[in-house]
Amino acid sequence: MGAIPFPAKRLHRSGFTMVELIVVLVLIGILGAIGAARYFNRNSFDAAFFxxxxxxxLRYAQKTAIARNTPVFVELGDNRIGLCHVAPNGNCPAASRVQFPSGRSTGEGTDTYCQSAAWYCIGRPKGVSYSYSVVMTQFAFDALGRPVAGAGEFPGLAIAVGGDGQSRTVSVTPETGYVQ
Structure with missing residues (x-):
């Protein structure tokens, strides 16, 4: 009897088929198109950053008021929010402006709406809107870090920041001044 031949070794080739490669390229193209559209519309990112x-x-204002044992005022303008050591009454004098911690404030709206880069002031970027929950243009953090309004009790503050159809809220709690 003759010997039974062993089956020939099959060559196993590793790799991808053409169909698999095309499917992966189509998926990358779809994800890239969605990502690029979101990347080029910055309003959502600008609103989150603002x-x-x-x-x-606001947290810095509260900590500065506690550290210096003196009030720090927050000026709420139409296009900017700034910090001042005295009640601004519409415009913070240059000598009373709280200095930016790292030396220079930057940003699209900051360069447009704040008079000084050394002042801790942030300006509203284009395409971003914001509004407050109460009618006041300023409030202060006292030496204990509590928020106080001009002549009355601080009612709390909610700032709604909007951009690209999304809204974010920044709030200050009345009694404690907790910023969230």
């Missing part, structure tokens, strides 16, 4: 800048500024 809201975070506002939170950071």
């Amino acid at each position: 809201a975070e800048q506002t939170r950071a500024m």
